[in-house]
Amino acid sequence: MHYPSQRGFTLIELVMVIVLMGVIGGMVSVFMKSPIDAYFDSARRAGLTDVADTVLRRMGRDIRKALPNSIRIADSQCVEFIPTKTGARYRSDPGGAGDVLDFSQSDGSFNMLGNNPAAPADQQIGAGDLIAIYNLGISGADAFAGDNTAAVSSASPGAGSPPESLITFSAAKKFPLESPTKRFYVITATEKVVRYLCIDATGTNAQGHGNGTLYRQVLSLPLAESTTCPASVTGAAVMATNVSACNFNYSGSDLQRNALISIKLQITEKNETVSLQHQVHVSNVP
Known part of the structure; x- marks a missing residue:
């Protein structure tokens, strides 16, 4: 009886193929690592920018509706005002x-x-x-x-x-x-006072994330003026996390009945930092 010939590969050939595939894979990974890292870095920066931009736009929209001469800043970490509808x-x-x-x-x-x-x-x-x-x-x-x-x-x-x-x-x-x-x-009956407040916005932690949080707090009237921002809040909406720096500056003009509020927000995640600044014109004509 005639048996057909059988062909295969030896153990040495198998080992050689595995070694060659490993070498080729290592070479490819060297060239692929940088583009992949760049992609994730770009996506992270875009996400941070989107968060910061959305928050600043929301704050600007709220501040533009503030009752004339109602904006108060206790220090650079918070701003409060009376919104109107x-x-x-x-x-x-x-x-x-x-x-x-x-x-x-x-x-x-x-x-x-x-x-x-x-x-x-x-x-x-x-x-x-x-x-x-x-x-x-x-x-x-x-x-x-x-x-x-x-x-x-x-x-x-x-x-x-x-x-x-x-x-x-x-x-x-x-x-x-x-x-x-x-x-x-x-x-409006539901939001008589709005306060934006940054807490612990002082640098980053060991993981490279910002320490602070930006809150939006709704308060009631009457409300006495404070010389310092609260150290903590309850029942406030979280607007942004990983805040590494935050600053509110209010420049008013009694003669021209207008003012300018400058907002700087810095968000850091995995040592990647995005810093945005926004200015809002405020009409103080009562």
Whole structure:
């Protein structure tokens, strides 16, 4: 009987192939390591930049809606302000059938020029909101102390032509100062004070990560002014972690009724650092 020939490879040939594959793999890994490391480094930097940019934009959006003359900075690690959701004008001319806001005595209601229900949902005045008039941020005209604010109990639909809405207070209020432009601002019931606060934003740890955390804290009114930032917070939203440096700087101008707030945020992860700076123009015309 004839058997077909059988072919194979020897153990020496197998060892030689394994050695050659190892050499080739080692050579390839040398050339591949740098591009792979660069890819992960680039992805990490992009992630850090995205976090920092998103946080700064959110802060800028909040600060632009701040009640005039309400921004306070205890030190470079925190900033607090009273956010507003809308503003309008109150009736001051007694002509017609509208309810005029009386500044000579306590008044429980007034007519807003405009139709409240016609405004976007997030800008409509509702129960629990606060009306603030001519906030100067000084004693006697400070919204943080409640000098020039009154709580809303109801806001009726607009009536007349052009329409005017009746705003009723929970309790009658005598406002200390009248606005030269007959303007009032509305402080939302759910966020009367917003504070951005960096805690432990001082360098990095042994793993190369930033030590600090940036928080967004919602507070209530009235709120006394503090000379230092809190060392800890509870119930605050975390905006960014791995913060290695943080700085808030507020430059106001009483003569020009405007101000500038500068925010610097530095985030470090695995010794990779991204540092961004953002400036927000603030209108302090009350």
